[in-house]
Amino acid sequence: MKLVKRLVTLIWVVTLLVAGCVLYLFNSDPVAIDLVWIQIPPTSLAVVLIATFFIGVVTGSLLVLIASMVPNKRKAVDG
Numbered sequence: 001m002k003l004v005k006r007l008v009t010l011i012w013v014v015t016l017l018v019a020g021c022v023l024y025l026f027n028s029d030p031v032a033i034d035l036v037w038i039q040i041p042p043t044s045l046a047v048v049l050i051a052t053f054f055i056g057v058v059t060g061s062l063l064v065l066i067a068s069m070v071p072n073k074r075k076a077v078d079g
Contacts, residue, residue, distance in 0.1 A: 023049065 023046045030042035 018048070021048075 024044070027045040027049065029045050031045050031048055032042045033040040033048065
């Protein structure tokens with residue numbers, strides 16, 4: 001079982017590395033991001049996509065964590 005877990009992990013890591021390389025190779029065009037309060041100089045589109053995905057995952061995880069910590073208030077049903 002330990003060998004299967006290591007093999008699955010190895011396949012997962014190799015898949016992520018290949019996907020990252022393909023993303024970088026096909027999206028190497030420079031893009032400049034201009035937000036209202038910050039301006040980011042031209043950067044590779046692949047870097048921008050990966051950073052945006054990472055920020056979205058972290059934000060979503062934090063929101064789920066906060067939502068799970070809020071207690072549910074249920075009304076008692078009087079029969």
